[in-house]
Amino acid sequence: MSIIKTLELLGQDPSQSISDLSEKQRQEIQRLKDKAEFLNANMIIHEPDEPDDSPDPDRDPDI
């Protein structure tokens, strides 16, 4: 069984835990994590892209 399938089953079945995995499977998961780079872990969203991304200023009680 592939390690991805193992992770899927582990996620689906609350009666299973990491302690049910073999040492080899744990090492394989660690290798998978080590080489996994998620480029978009941070979304740069603090600046609205366009003026229409901002809410209608008439609804702002400060104005």
Place this chain on the structure above:
Amino acid sequence: MTEKQGTLVCVGPGVIVGAHISIRCQKHIEQADVVFVNSHPIMLQWIETMNTDVRSLQHFYGEGKDRRITYQEMIDAILDEVRQGKRVVGVFYGHPGVFAKVPHKSIAGARAEGYTASMEPGISAEDCLYADMGIDPGDYGCQHFEASQYMFYHRRSDPSAYLILWQIALAGDTTIARRLSSPEERRVLVDILTKDYPSDHRVALYESPILPTEKVREDWIFLSELPTARLTSVTTLVIPPAARLRKNDAVYQKLAGLGSHSK
């Protein structure tokens, strides 16, 4: 406008591989002609087991590349397939509508061109936070801000409600090029927060796991320790209320008056 043949559905597989995906979301992926994925690589590998035509959107990112160009290229790639009359599914880590511009804009673009497009909710990091930390947003209210936006704009927060700041590791970074802001930049955030909270207010650093083999991170620190705290790209700052709810007697009396007249 007559609806055309191509369709777009944006779905969220949740945060933890295998644990969060809905049956409906999985069916969308399995039945699609083409599946676009924006997620971490392990989630991508899992989605690849569900459909033979799975395409990652990650390659559109580039060092120093304007994010608006990246997002537009992603949208174009998705809509090109919709225009070819295909059943297209976009898979976006967590919830497809939370901290994600591409699914919202892709759906709006597809609809504007006369195609059927929709979004299916997924389990977001916010949902995980409520479950893992035992927080009910109904108790005192809950305010959510992206940490840098909270700093860069005049925002009014209520210290009698929870305040949750996302992407805290980037708080105060104006370069859009780093993965971690500096302690000095985060000290500016602490300065803003200490107008409403004592510096020894206890705050939590929360991280939801992405694999079923990992544990939740819930580290409690003093607010003053935030600048030097260990932060990652997925850390969220949770600030519990520092003030009691104050009853609005005037509104109460007004409502009581309404009640007597309506009998």
